[in-house]
Amino acid sequence: MVKEYMILAAMWLFGTIGFILFIPQKDRRKGLLAAIMFQALIWLCDMPSFTYGLLSAPVRIFPKATDLTLTINYFFYPILFAIYYVHSKSMNSLWLKITSFFVWISIITIYDYILERYTDLIKYGSLTWLGMWIYIGFLFSISLVCCNWFYKEKTPIQSYVGGTNED
Incomplete structure (x- = not known):
């Protein structure tokens, strides 16, 4: 159990340092809004996931308060999305944006799978690694659309298909 708490502390440390170093x-x-947007969406999706046994978190910071993983889902992954969101704005090519999107969600899924496999921080119930990849991709894409909507920016599809962003 000490290993799990050290990993949680490292996530807090690397998340904080990553936000400061990798977001100008x-x-x-914009990074803070992206993190909050991701937190709101993951909260809506995680409540049923943990309630119906798709995911569980045997070791967590506030075990009596909630069954959810606060550090992973409400701090670390939102910070990773914020870093992705801020840097995805500087990419000009649609191919580069799509590749970057799939690389980010794949790396996060691999990290999540390693946590599931070798620690007690998260356990997949009836969810597989592929389901988690789709889940994280869904959260990233919906968060990206919401952040772009908030800043009235074109989505990657709109900018290459010729759509407008007028209300």
């Missing part, structure tokens, strides 16, 4: 000062507000 001028984009911190």
